Amino acid sequence: QVQLVESGGGLVQAGDSLSLSCAASGNVIFNNYAVGWFRQAPGKEREFVAAISRGGSRTDYTDSVKGRFTISRDNTKRMARLRMNNLKPEDTAVYYCAADRVTSSQVLLGRDSYDYWGQGTQVTVSS
Numbered sequence: 001q002v003q004l005v006e007s008g009g010g011l012v013q014a015g016d017s018l019s020l021s022c023a024a025s026g027n028v029i030f031n032n033y034a035v036g037w038f039r040q041a042p043g044k045e046r047e048f049v050a051a052i053s054r055g056g057s058r059t060d061y062t063d064s065v066k067g068r069f070t071i072s073r074d075n076t077k078r079m080a081r082l083r084m085n086n087l088k089p090e091d092t093a094v095y096y097c098a099a100d101r102v103t104s105s106q107v108l109l110g111r112d113s114y115d116y117w118g119q120g121t122q123v124t125v126s127s
Helices: none
Strands: 003-007 010-013 018-025 033-040 047-052 059-061 069-074 079-084 093-101 121-126
Touching: 003 093, 018 033, 018 093, 018 121, 033 069, 033 079, 047 069, 047 079, 059 069, 079 093
Parallel strands: 010 121
Antiparallel strands: 003 018, 018 079, 033 047, 033 093, 047 059, 069 079, 093 121
16 A cells, blocks of 8 residues: 655745645555545535646646646655645645556546545645
């Protein structure tokens, strides 16, 4: 199994940038896993933010973050990252990293596609 730990959240102002990290551990080969980022705001369901294929060649984003957020990964370090630019108050949420084993260079977009989740990191954007 893979364990995931997010870090990098915090309180920022609108227009600021923030980078989230997701560190993977466990007796796994990280580049066999697709990775995704999700977020959950108070009173709302957890929603998809971004996803990256196991080798990093394919990415996908929800429309509201396209052009502002960038997902990346470094398989040698067993890390995934979410770079968030031009943050908006509506980006405020707990952000979760997720991973699941795949057999092709696919991106996984749905919550139910992922078996492994981190504990989340809070991102708060003030106006």
